Amino acid sequence: MTQMLQKVAKEEGVSVTDLKTGITRGRIVLVKNKKHRIKPLAIGEGLRTKVNANIGTSPDVASLKNELKKLSACIEAGADTVMDLSTGGDIDHIRKTIVNVSSVPVGTVPIYQVAIESRKRRKAFTKASVDEMFEVIERHLEDGVDFITVHCGVTRESIRGLKQRRRVCGVVSRGGSMMIEWMLSNKKENPLYEYYGRLLKLAKKYDATLSLGDGLRPGAIADSTDEYQIRELIVIGELVKWARIENVSAMVEGPGHIPLHEIEANIRLEKNICDGAPFYVLGPLVTDIGAGYDHIVAAIGGALAAYYGADYLCYVTPSEHLGLPNVEEVREGVIASRLAAHAADIAKGIEQARHIDLKVSQARYSLNWQKMLHLLIDEKKARKIFGRSRPHTNQTCTMCGEFCAMKKTKEVMRRVQ
Numbered sequence: 001m002t003q004m005l006q007k008v009a010k011e012e013g014v015s016v017t018d019l020k021t022g023i024t025r026g027r028i029v030l031v032k033n034k035k036h037r038i039k040p041l042a043i044g045e046g047l048r049t050k051v052n053a054n055i056g057t058s059p060d061v062a063s064l065k066n067e068l069k070k071l072s073a074c075i076e077a078g079a080d081t082v083m084d085l086s087t088g089g090d091i092d093h094i095r096k097t098i099v100n101v102s103s104v105p106v107g108t109v110p111i112y113q114v115a116i117e118s119r120k121r122r123k124a125f126t127k128a129s130v131d132e133m134f135e136v137i138e139r140h141l142e143d144g145v146d147f148i149t150v151h152c153g154v155t156r157e158s159i160r161g162l163k164q165r166r167r168v169c170g171v172v173s174r175g176g177s178m179m180i181e182w183m184l185s186n187k188k189e190n191p192l193y194e195y196y197g198r199l200l201k202l203a204k205k206y207d208a209t210l211s212l213g214d215g216l217r218p219g220a221i222a223d224s225t226d227e228y229q230i231r232e233l234i235v236i237g238e239l240v241k242w243a244r245i246e247n248v249s250a251m252v253e254g255p256g257h258i259p260l261h262e263i264e265a266n267i268r269l270e271k272n273i274c275d276g277a278p279f280y281v282l283g284p285l286v287t288d289i290g291a292g293y294d295h296i297v298a299a300i301g302g303a304l305a306a307y308y309g310a311d312y313l314c315y316v317t318p319s320e321h322l323g324l325p326n327v328e329e330v331r332e333g334v335i336a337s338r339l340a341a342h343a344a345d346i347a348k349g350i351e352q353a354r355h356i357d358l359k360v361s362q363a364r365y366s367l368n369w370q371k372m373l374h375l376l377i378d379e380k381k382a383r384k385i386f387g388r389s390r391p392h393t394n395q396t397c398t399m400c401g402e403f404c405a406m407k408k409t410k411e412v413m414r415r416v417q
């Protein structure tokens with residue numbers, strides 16, 4: 001354990017003491033199921049901002065081969081974790097394969113599978129028993145899933161008034177809408193909340209991390225930071241504290257669609273209400289009009305969110321709100337999100353982030369193209385653009401050619417000396 005912590009601390013550029021203190025206080029989580037043979041990932045306060053990429057089949061597009069290609073693209077592009085959100089095909093087989101192949105931590109949302117299996121048995125999801133839900137959760141953990149999204153904060157209290165005071169986009173979380181349907185139909189409390197102690201025992205058994213899902217996250221700018229979102233966050237805050245008492249790692253999921261000027265308040269609310277628990281945000285998307293470019297919209301929000309203290313960004317692809325992403329869109333999503341995380345890390349004073357930028361700038365000024373290209377976040381794309389036309393001088397690029405300002409500055413400086 002100590003050796004592993006030393007390795008993680010070294011990679012993060014922090015001391016082992018700081019890492020241990022963060023873990024003890026619950027402000028850093030070490031993500032790794034004890035059955036998964038991977039390097040643990042530390043997420044939280046004072047560390048590099050992490051990036052997650054969602055992959056997985058849908059009922060309409062269900063090819064394991066394709067999902068494995070997406071997994072490779074995610075890892076190659078530098079994603080820190082992946083979530084398998086499959087809802088089509090042989091879910092168990094897809095999940096097991098992804099967990100076995102992945103070199104980074106894998107997360108899932110087990111409740112999706114409960115709904116899929118209910119449908120297969122020609123039964124409504126609302127008829128699923130509490131034991132069936134927990135059986136599926138344990139199946140995921142037994143397969144080595146490192147973190148699970150559980151929508152425990154969607155309670156009868158947090159959804160109070162939703163029927164009368166409707167939102168523009170209602171409930172956009174699949175898991176959140178499932179739990180609401182189950183609760184209203186059975187006139188009972190959310191089982192993931194009511195039997196949270198049982199959930200904690202399972203997570204502890206596998207050293208898994210609970211990702212407390214934001215089932216009531218806003219899905220429209222008009223719905224941002226509303227009463228439902230905040231009431232759910234207050235419930236989640238209580239659940240984080242309970243998890244800490246039981247020594248279970250817990251992080252908190254966050255919005256969603258949030259305008260720029262509300263991002264800082266959202267981060268502060270989570271950090272205050274959940275006592276500094278790692279915050280995992282989806283985007284956030286800062287406008288609703290960007291479909292086709294939502295990876296950019298999310299990167300704008302993600303950079304600001306991470307700057308104010310979000311610890312973990314869930315990527316968004318260009319196909320968000322339009323369809324299941326293809327391999328190239330997955331790659332673009334990871335790069336966009338990594339850029340957001342990196343930009344925030346520079347501003348947060350993460351030493352390693354500043355160092356890479358310095359190296360790139362030095363190589364750029366030396367017109368050392370090979371070195372500079374190699375250090376860039378997307379070397380492949382940069383090489384393609386750089387290589388498509390070469391200037392006469394062969395030292396500069398075609399942007400300014402013989403009027404290259406960097407070249408000129410160096411010449412002038414040499415002459416002046």
Ligand code: SF4
Nearest residue numbers: 396397399400404405
């Ligand atoms: S040619 Fe222009 S854009 Fe290209 S390296 Fe020189 S200064 Fe930069």
